[in-house]
Amino acid sequence: MPPIQLAVDYLLYRARAFKLHGVHSPFIFDLYHHVLLHTGYYPAYTRVETLRLQLLQDERQLKVTDLGAGSRTINYRKRKVRDIARTSAKPLKYGQLLFRLVNHFQPNTVFELGTSLGITTAYIGEARKEAAIYTFEGCPNIAEVARENFRQLGLGHIGLVEGNLDDTLEQQLQQVQQLDFAFFDGNHRYAPTMRYFQSCLAKHHEHSVFVMDDIYWSGEMKRAWREIKQHPQVMQTVDLFFVGLVFFRTTQPKEHFTLHF
Numbered sequence: 001m002p003p004i005q006l007a008v009d010y011l012l013y014r015a016r017a018f019k020l021h022g023v024h025s026p027f028i029f030d031l032y033h034h035v036l037l038h039t040g041y042y043p044a045y046t047r048v049e050t051l052r053l054q055l056l057q058d059e060r061q062l063k064v065t066d067l068g069a070g071s072r073t074i075n076y077r078k079r080k081v082r083d084i085a086r087t088s089a090k091p092l093k094y095g096q097l098l099f100r101l102v103n104h105f106q107p108n109t110v111f112e113l114g115t116s117l118g119i120t121t122a123y124i125g126e127a128r129k130e131a132a133i134y135t136f137e138g139c140p141n142i143a144e145v146a147r148e149n150f151r152q153l154g155l156g157h158i159g160l161v162e163g164n165l166d167d168t169l170e171q172q173l174q175q176v177q178q179l180d181f182a183f184f185d186g187n188h189r190y191a192p193t194m195r196y197f198q199s200c201l202a203k204h205h206e207h208s209v210f211v212m213d214d215i216y217w218s219g220e221m222k223r224a225w226r227e228i229k230q231h232p233q234v235m236q237t238v239d240l241f242f243v244g245l246v247f248f249r250t251t252q253p254k255e256h257f258t259l260h261f
Contacts, residue, residue, distance in 0.1 A: 009216045013241045017260040027252055028238065032259055035104045036097065036240070044126035045096055051149055052092075052119050055085035065139040081117070081145060088116045090185075090213075094243060095123040097261075098183060098211065101245075102127035105209055107180030111172070112136065113165060113196055114185035114213075118146030118158075124183070125155040133158045134172055136165050136186060166192070169199055179203035185213040190220035197228060204233070210246035215239070229256055 023029045058081035066077070090098075102110065102124050108131055112121055115137035125133055135158060137143040143162045150158050161168045165186045173179070182200050187193055193212075200210065215225040225244055229237050235254050238245040240261040 006216065009222075010241060013216070013239065013258065014260070016258040017239075017241075018258065019260045023257065023259070025236070025252065025255060025257070027247075027249065028236065028255075028257055028259075031104070031238075035100045036238075036259065036261060038100055042096075042099065042103075042126075044099060044123070045092075047153060048095065048099075048119060048122045048126060049092060051122060051153065052085060052089065055089075055117055055119070055149075056082050058082050058085070060145075062139075062141040062145070064142065084142065085117055085119070089119040095120050097240075097243070099123040099127045101209065101211065102131075102181060105181060105207070107131055107209070109176050109178060109180050110134070111169075111179060111182040111200065112185070113169065113183065114187075115146050115160060116142060118149045118160075120183070120185070121146065121158060122149060122153055122155060125150070125158045126153070129155075129157055131157065131180075132176075134161055134176075135159070136161045136163075136168055136172075138162075138164055165196070169196060173199060173203055176203060178205050179208060180205075181209045181211075183211045183213065188214055188217050188221055190224045193221065193224040194227065197224075201231075201233060204248055206248060206250060208248055212244040212246065214242065215244040216241060 023032055060081045061078045064077055064079050098120060106128060110124060110131050110133040112135040115121055115135040121135045137160060140162060143160055147160055161172055179200055184196060215221055228234060233248060234246055235249050236247040236252055237256045239258040
């Protein structure tokens with residue numbers, strides 16, 4: 001999306017966004033106060049950010065397999081690890097948000113659609129070491145670096161599923177009974193995003209949490225976010241601009257929140 005359009009969308013978001021006093025749902029109020037706005041320190045933050053600093057100085061060149069925006073077209077190019085870490089990894093603010101969400105909800109089965117170098121995965125893994133965490137990456141060379149990073153941090157409970165997400169997601173979903181937490185960062189186009197959402201929805205339950213990345217990244221992502229909010233099984237959503245939270249709690253009224261973050 002052009003930077004000007006993204007800036008306009010952000011200004012509109014800020015105009016709509018509530019702060020704490022404007023939230024009337026007890027569930028969302030508690031989440032906002034104790035998780036989203038939490039400013040305390042966790043030792044895991046230092047461990048993961050130390051890894052990020054190492055990757056930002058890593059001069060290794062990788063032959064990158066680009067599976068495209070949900071397609072099977074494969075293009076190859078060389079990129080330095082440091083450049084991938086700089087451009088593809090989620091910023092500290094959002095990695096730590098995911099840590100707090102996983103730490104708060106304590107899911108047993110977690111899917112992350114889009115590993116890259118594994119910085120975000122590491123935040124998720126640090127938050128819940130008893131969980132079965134599956135992260136999906138299409139590029140073998142990037143996947144190998146991510147595995148190195150998980151070994152370095154001692155995150156042996158993370159399983160990296162390598163291959164085209166169009167194939168691997170369905171296969172892995174068949175291996176789990178239910179999906180407690182999912183982070184969608186594997187594609188930024190409408191059709192694949194909705195396809196992956198629908199696939200994961202088959203294994204959701206009352207207390208599942210889905211986190212959608214880059215919901216204003218493009219017109220296609222904005223369309224996907226609108227349709228996800230309208231889905232009959234989606235009960236509550238929280239728009240934080242760069243990410244959207246999705247809940248399925250039938251004991252709460254269907255509501256959509258735009259919160260300042």
